[in-house]
Amino acid sequence: MAARRADLRSALPGLRRTLRYLRPHLRPERWLLAGGFGCLLAEVAFRLIEPWPLKYVIDAVIEPGAADRSGIVALLLLCAVALVAAAGLRALSAYLMTVCFALAGTRAMTAVRADVFAHVQRLSLRFHGSTKTGDLLTRLVGDVGRLQEVAVTAALPLLGNVVALLGMTAVMVVLDWRLALIVVAAFPVFVLASSRSSRKITSAARLQRRREGELAGTAGETLGAITVVQAYSLERILQRVFGADNQRALRDGVKASRLAAGLERKTDLLVGVATAAVLLVGGTRVLDGALTPGELVVFVSYLKGAFKPMRDLAKYTGRLAKAAASGERIVDLLETVPDITDAPHARPAPRFRGELRFEQVDLDYGTGERALRDVSLRIPAGCRVGLVGPSGSGKSTLAALVLRLYDPTGGAVTIDGHDLRDLTLASVRGQVAVVLQESVLFATSVRENIRYGRPDATDAEVEAAARVAHADEFVRRLEYGYDTVLGERGTGLSGGQRQRVAVARAVLRDARIVVLDEAATGLDRESSAAVRDAIRALTRGRTTLVISHVPEEVADCDVVVRLEAGRVVEYRPRALPRRGETVDARRR
The missing domain is CATH 1.20.1560.10 (ABC transporter type 1, transmembrane domain)
Known part of the structure; x- marks a missing residue:
């Protein structure tokens, strides 16, 4: 011994x-x-x-x-x-x-x-x-x-x-x-x-x-x-x-x-x-x-x-x-402690209407340089907001705060008046849908890729979501239809097809808030038109954050917000929102 x-x-x-x-x-x-x-x-x-x-x-x-x-x-x-x-x-x-x-x-x-x-x-x-x-x-x-x-x-x-x-x-x-x-x-x-x-x-x-x-x-x-x-x-x-x-x-x-x-x-x-x-x-x-x-x-x-x-x-x-x-x-x-966790007092979020507020928000990634600086915005429910600006200006970071992928180091982010830190992560993220520029699909069937938007959805609901996203037609032409197994990261589909499957996933989620991060960028004209049609069906009547470098992508937004170096430098409303709601932004 x-x-x-x-x-x-x-x-x-x-x-x-x-x-x-x-x-x-x-x-x-x-x-x-x-x-x-x-x-x-x-x-x-x-x-x-x-x-x-x-x-x-x-x-x-x-x-x-x-x-x-x-x-x-x-x-x-x-x-x-x-x-x-x-x-x-x-x-x-x-x-x-x-x-x-x-x-x-x-x-x-x-x-x-x-x-x-x-x-x-x-x-x-x-x-x-x-x-x-x-x-x-x-x-x-x-x-x-x-x-x-x-x-x-x-x-x-x-x-x-x-x-x-x-x-x-x-x-x-x-x-x-x-x-x-x-x-x-x-x-x-x-x-x-x-x-x-x-x-x-x-x-x-x-x-x-x-x-x-x-x-x-x-x-x-x-x-x-x-x-x-x-x-x-x-x-x-x-x-x-x-x-x-x-x-x-x-x-x-x-x-x-x-x-x-x-x-x-x-x-x-x-x-x-x-x-x-x-x-x-x-x-x-x-x-x-x-x-x-x-x-x-x-x-x-x-x-x-x-x-x-x-x-x-x-x-x-x-x-x-x-x-x-x-x-x-x-x-x-x-023993690595997650940065983003449910607070002891956190409660499940109610069904959101979709009003977003950023109240004097600061965010530091821990490198000493702030990604967002004193950002204040109010986005009414159902409003379509375009976020524009150069790379690194804070557009995607602002959207990530809505998903609580980060917590602000200063200020607060609220939905319908609820500070996100007072709500459980799962109940917040379950009511936000995301479509990224590079859609992430998994090495499983098309049906399961769409069903990831709502795991308890029936086959009929999955196919209905695909029809809304204009994906049903090309999916049925695949060798095994909805049961066709994709390669890693969606290999086997074109860029436009992958995007429409991702939109179908978001449609199935039925979220009141939608984040579109360069969702139609980099596609050819035909694919881009199909994806835009799918996105319109997805975002109708929902609070939508449209992140883009392309002016045409935000042309139909109710409000366009320009960010530079983590600050709001321009706020440009296109028209007053529906139902008499007001949109405001305070630039610091």
């Missing part, structure tokens, strides 16, 4: 943090774990029994005056049966132990992966803007998988060997305490030899996992922009970047493996020296009559079994260190 504590000293903080998080996930599997530990104890008991038939055979065969051949043959037969039974029961116990622990670990890690995925989706745009997607994928898939694999292949066998070590040490003390002292004396030597190596292995493993995350981030970024990469012939440049990251990950991985291999060989040498000492001293004890030859054989068998935890610890130190590093990366991610 002392050796194990010393070897894992540098990894223990990470393992403790991981275990604290895993404990609630392991609690539902307590019966499987209890069964696994019961099988572990049974496996250790049969391991302790296994050498004893050999002891009786040796003592009977070489005992002076052993002439009763039939009695010896009967003893040999009995010992052979006992040995087979002990080995068989030990194998069965080990099998059941592995199955119980593997099933419990797999279930727990499945729950952990689900928690990590749910948590990542809750993290704010600030977090996702500063974190590589590839690194998140490595944590979600690679780190969770490594933690699960190491728990089954390294940690649990090591636990069994440690329990066996305690039992074997107790039996060795009973057989001959002098020989037992030789075995016990080897443990502190192993501690001194391994403590420095284990710290270096843990440090190298942490660095390796970080390098692998960076490597995945580079690969994900490149593959996500493969069109640009090929169009600009960036393959060689990005290959050099990836190659440099790959070489760094290789160096760190080789270093960890080299250190672990060195620790294994040191342990083998220590075991050899201890075994030689036991044979030397034990042989003299047999000659003196203090031990029988069979007892010496049992002692040597236990000696090898007692040193097995040290061999395993040396063998698995690298794996355990990597598991500790993976666990730390998972827990670090889970």
Whole structure:
């Protein structure tokens, strides 16, 4: 036990943090774990029994005056049966132990992966803007998988060997305490030899996992922009970047493996020296009559079994260190606090009419430079407002505040008089529909892509929304109609078709507030006309924010608001809103 504590000293903080998080996930599997530990104890008991038939055979065969051949043959037969039974029961116990622990670990890690995925989706745009997607994928898939694999292949066998070590040490003390002292004396030597190596292995493993995350981030970024990469012939440049990251990950991985291999060989040498000492001293004890030859054989068998935890610890130190590093990366991610959350007093939003107010709104992304500066606007329900201005002026940021993708650092954003921070996120976002310039479609059927607007919608409602968005006709011409599965990000549809599917999704949402962020920009004339018709059907009678660089896109808006450097610099009404409502804006 002392050796194990010393070897894992540098990894223990990470393992403790991981275990604290895993404990609630392991609690539902307590019966499987209890069964696994019961099988572990049974496996250790049969391991302790296994050498004893050999002891009786040796003592009977070489005992002076052993002439009763039939009695010896009967003893040999009995010992052979006992040995087979002990080995068989030990194998069965080990099998059941592995199955119980593997099933419990797999279930727990499945729950952990689900928690990590749910948590990542809750993290704010600030977090996702500063974190590589590839690194998140490595944590979600690679780190969770490594933690699960190491728990089954390294940690649990090591636990069994440690329990066996305690039992074997107790039996060795009973057989001959002098020989037992030789075995016990080897443990502190192993501690001194391994403590420095284990710290270096843990440090190298942490660095390796970080390098692998960076490597995945580079690969994900490149593959996500493969069109640009090929169009600009960036393959060689990005290959050099990836190659440099790959070489760094290789160096760190080789270093960890080299250190672990060195620790294994040191342990083998220590075991050899201890075994030689036991044979030397034990042989003299047999000659003196203090031990029988069979007892010496049992002692040597236990000696090898007692040193097995040290061999395993040396063998698995690298794996355990990597598991500790993976666990730390998972827990670090889970301990990242989302910027945008429901307040303790938050309540579900009522059905919105759609009146928007921005009251002296400031927004700082955390970089020290404000994205919005003292913006005040009132947008009546049902009003169509065009937001124009140069890139980086704050148009999309203003719309993001309506969805509570950000919270203002100063001032307030209200809908129908309700401060959005007093309402639950789901009830606010559920009443706002968004159509972006680059429509995000998922690698599932057209029907499911539209249904994401309202997951409980029927097939008939999905198709009705598609008709409103002028998508029904081309969807029915696809090979499998609404059940046609799209490629990643909607591959297989033209830009205009993707936009109309996105509009259908927004129509199905039936939201009182609609955000159009360059929704028809970049399309050819025919596609643009079809998308504009779909958008008109979507936004009729709804509060609409139209973000565009193109003057024609905001020509039919009730109000055009121009922003520059995060400020409202121009407010231009086209006509008075319907039903006698007034539109106003205060420029600061």
